[in-house]
Each structure stands twice: as C-alpha cells, then as structure tokens.
Amino acid sequence: MELVKIREVVEKAIENYLYEKEPPMLYDAVKYLPYAGGKRLRPIIACLSCEAVGGEFIKAIPFGVSLEIIHTFTLIHDDIMDKDEERRGMPSVHKKFGENIAILAGDTLFAKAFEIASYTKDVNIAKKILRYLAIMSKEICEGQEMDMRFEKMEYVEEIDFLKMIEKKTAKMFEYGAMGGAIIGGGNEEEQNSLREYGKNLGMAFQIWDDCLDVIGKNIGKPVGSDIRKGKKTLIYLYAYKNSEDKEWLKNYGNEKAEEDEIQNIIKFFEEIGAIEYAKNKALEYSEKAMNFLNEIEDSNAKEELLKMAEFAVKREK
Amino acid sequence: MELVKIREVVEKAIENYLYEKEPPMLYDAVKYLPYAGGKRLRPIIACLSCEAVGGEFIKAIPFGVSLEIIHTFTLIHDDIMDKDEERRGMPSVHKKFGENIAILAGDTLFAKAFEIASYTKDVNIAKKILRYLAIMSKEICEGQEMDMRFEKMEYVEEIDFLKMIEKKTAKMFEYGAMGGAIIGGGNEEEQNSLREYGKNLGMAFQIWDDCLDVIGKNIGKPVGSDIRKGKKTLIYLYAYKNSEDKEWLKNYGNEKAEEDEIQNIIKFFEEIGAIEYAKNKALEYSEKAMNFLNEIEDSNAKEELLKMAEFAVKREK
16 A cells, blocks of 8 residues: 555544543643654554555554554653653643643553554454553663663663663564564564564664754754753764763753754764764664565565665654 | 452462563562552452352453552552652652652553453453453543542532542442453353442442541541542532531641641531541442342352442441
C-alpha cells in the first residue's frame, strides 16, 4: 500500500480509537498530543513490516496505533520529569493542563494503548503482542531512568549511553517492526530480520535526533536545548573524551547561557569532530538496518522501509 | 483452599513476578510499596471467585497479582497528585525516592501488571483479561480525575460521588471478581453475579474507608486527614446537605487546622447523623454484595467471599 494511504488510515484510526469524551477535563488532555500530528513513524513501521512479509497492513493498525499511543504517553511523562515546557512547538501537556492532569492523561493513554492492541483479531497473536507491549514499556521506563541519571553525571561510557537509547527509543522501533512481522504471518527468520532492522533504525533515528539539536531547523524546540539541559548525547560524550581543555563544560547544562555561548559550544563540537562522529554513527546504524532487509523478499513495503532508514539520517527535522 | 494459603501464594507470586533488579534506582522504588504488605484483597477476591465457580485458584494468580500491582501503581501516582506524604505508615514513594522516580516507578508497575497478566495460560482468557485490565485502568483514571475535581468543589451530588468511587475503587473489585470467575470457567450467570458482588463489595469498602478516617485507629494515616484535605466523602456531602449553619466548613480542607478543630468537625458529623448515614450506606452495599452470591453454589470459597463482605464494613483499619 502507498505510504500516504497507510498514514491516512493511521490518522483515522487514532481518532476513532480515542473515542472517549467524559470527563472532558481528562480527555481533552488525553487527546491533545495524539491529535497534534507527528510523523506516526511507529505505526507506519509496524504496517510496512506486516506488508513486507505478505500480510495486509490493516491488520497491524491496532498494534501500530497502540505504539503511537504509548509513545505519546512517554512523551507526556518525560516532559513532566524533564520539566520541558514545549513539545512539537506547542506547550507541553503539563504546561497546558497542569501536572496532575498530565500524569493522569499519560496513565490513561497507557491503558488505552493496551485496549487498542487488544482489538488485534487473531487471539494468539493478540496475546503475544500485548505481552510484548508490556515488556517494551518496562524497558522504556528503564531507559528513561538511565537518561535522567546520566544527566547528573559528568561522563558515561558510550556503551552505557547506547544501552540507554536502545531502551528508551530503539525498543519501540524494534518491537514495532517485529510485531508487524508477527501480525503479517512472517516466519521466524523474517521476524528476527525485521526486529534487527527496527532496532538499528531506532538507534539511527535517536542519534540523528541528537545531531539535529545542534544542526537542525524547525525541530519544534530551540536549537541547542540539549546543551542547555546538559543532556548526555553521543556528541557530548565524544567531545568530553577528546578534549583536554574542558572550559566548554562550564556552559553545558547552563539553562541561562547566552545564545552566543551556546553557539560557541556548537562550534567547538564541530571543530573537535564530535558532530561528525555522531553523524557517522547514525549512518552506520542506518546501513545496518538496511542490510537486515536483505533477508526479506523485495516488495513495495520493503522499498518504503529502506527509504525510512535513509530518511532517518537525512531529515532536517 | 484456605485463605491463609491463598494469601501465602499471592505473597510469593508478587515477589517472584517482580524479579527485575536493574537499574536498582528504579526497581527499589518499584518494589517499595508492593513489598510493604497490605491486605492483598484484590488478588484474594480474584482467587476466591475462581474457586467459587469450580476453578483452581492458582490459575487466577497472574491476574490477581496484576490487579494488586495496578492498585499499587495508582496509589503511587495518586499520592503524587494528592501530595500525600504517607502511605501505609511509611513515607510515600515520591517522598522517599523523589517525584520523577515515583512517576516512573508507577509507569513500570503498570507495564509489569500487563506482563504478569499475560502469564495466564489459556490464550482466549488471557486476551480477554488483558483487555479488561486496560478498560478498568482507564476507568480508574477517570475516577481519579473526578476525585481531584470534586475536591475543589463545595458540593457534588451523591449520584456523582458514587459514580466517582465506583470508577476509582469499585471497578477493581468488580473486574477482580468477574475475572476470577472467567478464569475459573464460570458460566455467564456466575460471571455476572460475581461481577455485581465485586462492585458492591468495592463500594462498601470505599465508603467504610471514608468512615474509618473519622472513627478508625491505626489506619496508616492520621485520623481526620480527609477533613484536613477537604475530601468530598459521603459523610461530608450528607453534612453539607443537612446543615443550615455552615460554620464547620471553614476548617474543612484547612491543612493547618488544630487537632481540636478537627475533633469538633467529627463531633458535628456524629451529631448530625452523617457518620451513621455513611455507615448504613456501606452496610447496604455489603448486603447487596452478599445477596448476589445467592446465585453461586455453596463452597468454602463462597463462604470466604461472604466473610469478606462482612469484614469490609466491620474492620477498624
């Protein structure tokens, strides 16, 4: 199926599955972020993976939408924890509705996700998928804890950092692609190939996202916001490991740094090769993702999955 | 099976299912409340309901434990929202571990609950149970939103108040008993009877809980804490509706009220018959719960369920 068609079905499904209206004080907050658009990457990956193994994409819609809803739930809670006041260029949920309603809206979305996934028709697959969603969500929480903990540390090993983004971000792509393959009736080899594809795609996506923070435009948040927040990114870790003079550190994590101080750090990251390093790492993961698709028979869906791995490291926002 | 035996198996299962250790900063917080004891009412109701329709209670353990875990998750998030610093006589999770970890520990428990329920062996039943858990959790969130909203209002109609506690508290008993009956292989009539039993038991439990706030001892929180927090309870609503002089209102919801001011409100509640009114309401629900068991064949498990409905409105903590 054409990507634009899948996206359309996903959008409609998100609207239909979030049918609740009462109490409005809760459901206005619940729908705020899912209705605000977004790339819908996770459901699209699930649908394409389903098609790539010969299934009808429509069967993966409940599962795909549940991933998008879990993604939204984590954004809402993460924004509370990280005190982020903007999301997708709008006030974050807790900024707009208050922290209590934001906690609750996240919880409600989490519950909704499992309800939605339970609409998967085949009962054996539904049970498997629901269990995977639970395990995946747990790992996402573990990743978020690591992320918060790392923020308070001056340095973490790259291997730990990669483990963190694998849990926090890549897991959802991994389970999304694998789940799609299961729903589509793929054999074990196909399930594993798509799982690895998803994982590596997720890693590429996240690392590129961190690059965008210093090179991007219109990313829905100010450039350099990771720097102001003192986020541990691959760029930071490389720069830390490879710089003797750590003068730049004094403004890293300084929320009140002047714009030119932020620009100076970005310039320093460029000079020392940190941005290049991270970009290359993202490219490596993207290539690895594509290679895992070698095991999958050619199809339109596979083409789209390949394009997605390309897009992950080419996009400007 | 004897109640003490069921409780033992439940305790062991909670410990076994919460097997994760890494990262400790997260899982110490995750286990803090589930390991702190409690009545384990929800798993016990599920197990007894399973037995009451002729099933082996052990089959209901994953489902029952998942209810207990969801219950714990809601306590953690509710305590954050309500700014409650004590729970079961200990510092609440956010007080001990900080708000961010508490949000995350709640999310992790929520995810774990679905993982645990997915260990239910029969695949058709597992899928049904997982869907019910999702719908139940959503309704619990709706109830919590109503509860928070009501706290800011001077008066709400009894019917709205009852709807709120039905969602926030009774749903879990309702689904617990129904789920147990489903797992035990009960027919539709038995499922419905136990469902109604559970709902009415939950209502009795919650209303009695509100009574305990003004008459209880050793309830793990100071007597009158609902009064200090300005909670809308049946006692409050009755007193509000039936008092012309609303002088007592000025200290209702006053966190800094003196001990004797709280005692005066309790005395006033007694005199106007508000406590008696609420107690009777709890008794009515308890009786209704017991009556629904008429449809169920006699057994030890049924005896225990009857005792539970009695206990709900006799306990002093």
